Amino acid sequence: MALESPSLRAVVLLCALLGGSCSDKQEPSEPPPPVEPWDGTYTPLVDPTDWVDRGEFAPCSFTPPRGTVIDCDNPALFDLSKCDTASLSTLEPHGIYQLDMRHNGGISDFVGIRVPQDGSTGTLDHQPLTRQQLTGGFLFSTKYTQGAFVRQVVVAGCGVPGPGLVTGCFARCTNGKVSSSGTFEAARMTWGxxxxxxxxxxxxxxxxxxxxxxxxxxxxxxxxxxxxxxxxxxxxxxxxxxxxxxxxxxxxxxxxxxxxxxxxxxxxxxxxxxxxxxxxxxxxxxxxxxxxxxxxxxxxxxxxxxxxxxxxxxxxxxxxxxxxxxxxxxxxxxxxxxxxxxxxxxxxxxxxxxxxxxxxxxxxxxxxxxxxxxxxxxxxxxxxxxxxxxxxxxxxxxxxxxxxxxxxxxxxxxxxxxxxxxxxxxxxxxxxxxxxxxxxxxxxxxxxxxxxxxxxxxxxxxxxxxxxxxxxxxxxxxxxxxxxxxxxxxxxxxxxxxxxxxxxxxxxxxxxxxxxxxxxxxxxxxxxxxxxxxxxxx
Missing domain, CATH: 2.130.10.10 (YVTN repeat-like/Quinoprotein amine dehydrogenase)
Structure with missing residues (x-):
């Protein structure tokens, strides 16, 4: 007969001292099965690269076409008619977001947005925000000079597809002309x-x-x-x-x-x-x-x-x-x-x-x-x-x-x-x-x-x-x-x-x-x- 472990013998002794039955005693749990060492075999994989085109992120658009002379910082220029903008009301009025931006045609880009908790002016891509709305919406813009260029970035939220995520549309403008636009998926940088x-x-x-x-x-x-x-x-x-x-x-x-x-x-x-x-x-x-x-x-x-x-x-x-x-x-x-x-x-x-x-x-x-x-x-x-x-x-x-x-x-x-x-x-x-x-x-x-x-x-x-x-x-x-x-x-x-x-x-x-x-x-x-x-x- 195999000897019981010291801990099991202690349980049996305790049961006897208390006048109870040990018929329902707990057996020691089995250790997890050992992990088999790697034998060196594998199946080669196809590399999807770092940034993968996931298609358009939202059913919205920036309506002026590329080359249009216009002040881009106007929320009315976004077509959000197919969006669930009501879901944006669930967002907190502050936070740090990283935006995965997909230009029309599939080229990638990214920016960050920070809205301080104290309500002070935040930033978009390190530049001070000229429009800042994170209460009942997701509307941001910045305008800055870079060498001979005056650049604008404008962002409009379309909906909240899941916890910590916002999708929407954006536009980039240079010297008063639309240079590019597309859709984005923003992730809030709280713990994922x-x-x-x-x-x-x-x-x-x-x-x-x-x-x-x-x-x-x-x-x-x-x-x-x-x-x-x-x-x-x-x-x-x-x-x-x-x-x-x-x-x-x-x-x-x-x-x-x-x-x-x-x-x-x-x-x-x-x-x-x-x-x-x-x-x-x-x-x-x-x-x-x-x-x-x-x-x-x-x-x-x-x-x-x-x-x-x-x-x-x-x-x-x-x-x-x-x-x-x-x-x-x-x-x-x-x-x-x-x-x-x-x-x-x-x-x-x-x-x-x-x-x-x-x-x-x-x-x-x-x-x-x-x-x-x-x-x-x-x-x-x-x-x-x-x-x-x-x-x-x-x-x-x-x-x-x-x-x-x-x-x-x-x-x-x-x-x-x-x-x-x-x-x-x-x-x-x-x-x-x-x-x-x-x-x-x-x-x-x-x-x-x-x-x-x-x-x-x-x-x-x-x-x-x-x-x-x-x-x-x-x-x-x-x-x-x-x-x-x-x-x-x-x-x-x-x-x-x-x-x-x-x-x-x-x-x-x-x-x-x-x-x-x-x-x-x-x-x-x-x-x-x-x-x-x-x-x-x-």
Missing amino acids: RGESESSGGIRLLSETAISTGLPMDVYVYRQHAYVVSVDHEGSPGGLTVLDVSDPGHPILKKQIVLPGDGYWNAAWTKGDALYIASNRSGVIVFDISNPADPAFVRSVPGGPALNVHTLFVDGNRLYAVSPGPAPHGETLIFDISTPLAPALLNRFVVADTTSLVPSAHDSFAYQDRLYVNHFSSGYVVFDVKDAMNPRELGHYVFETTDSSFATSHAGAVGTFAGKTIAFEGGEYQGAHLRVLDVTDPTNIPLIGSYKLRPQTSIHNMILKDKRLYIAYYHEGLRVLDVSIPPQPREIAYFNTFRESDPGRTDDLLGGAIGVRVPGDGNVYVVDTSRGLLIFNEP
Whole structure:
């Protein structure tokens, strides 16, 4: 006879002591069946690109045809006769909306609208609103000068098809003429899909505001968090150093701002060196032998101003990706065997020079290969075993049309079932996660994907073991189980975006923007308004 568990024996004893029967005792619950490991098989998928034409969003129109000379800011110019405008009365009188705009003919566009809770003047695409109605309707307009052009954007709601959604029509006008019009679907940037603040056991341990510029990225090293930021609304960007030895109570140790050089977008460390990506000075090197007190050492490679946007350290190599001023961006390779004295080994560019925006943006080094996100040129794989002779091995490109587009912005790479798998994502409207088999760079199939609202965008990601941590802008922090790469499975999240947070704007690229998982049991997230958020690692 099998022995009962200690807990079951305790139940039996309790029943006996109480003089009751144990005939209805609870059997121990069965553990969930184990998840079968991935065997490496998959079915290649067709890539729908980031923005997909879903057809007209609403049965309305802006009546003046293109080229008409007219003041566009007139609600009577919209035909809303087939709309359920009564449903618009259910909208709250404030909020932040992202609009997926479909021009007549299928070309895409997007704008954001913000109506403050205090009733003050809001914004549309960062410009002050000249018409603002979110009570009993959805009517907005803005008018501004851009160089030699006077531009107008006007928006009229048609109905509320579901929670958090508004559909309607819009028009764009230039110098007093109708230049374009179409329909839109707007999503309010409250938490999507009826979600709560968090799931999966994620807890917020601390929140620290960043007072220098707009925070963009964080790197955690030797119990210190190095948060970099960019110039924003008169506040210079720079570096904020926090002691995070107690993650529940970070301590500000130092702030560094360099006049005239305040666009610092990324950070990384090696040994006693802290590397900062600057859009003017290339890579700035600090000595962090005292982690709380970085000391400026030098900028590399020196010479003319150089815009470095992202960094990646792999062994004794530092890869610095620059979107310019080279015509199509470039990647620089440094030898950092002496961490405080990086030596430039080489700089190289992607072969594609025909895409709309073939701009180098980010990279990931793995097993002598460098995976470079080249925006509209796609995801490009280089052999970098010989730093003096990088070879382009292959690329994943997007089959875009006038009514679809996609970009490659960030990624992470690992080995699963003997295959080399890349997790890659774009930025801007509809951007989402792609899972690619990059084992053979000459033939890269799409094998999986993960996407939330089409009005939102992802930003950075970190692969740790079989979990992928994504900074998903308005969608906050997302944690995916990717042990079966063709089927990424969300296991936890934390919604960092709140409309009421100070500094929130109508920007599509707002919210959770940077993420690090350094292995100390915590997850570090940078939010553009809230600053540095520290969570337990679920």
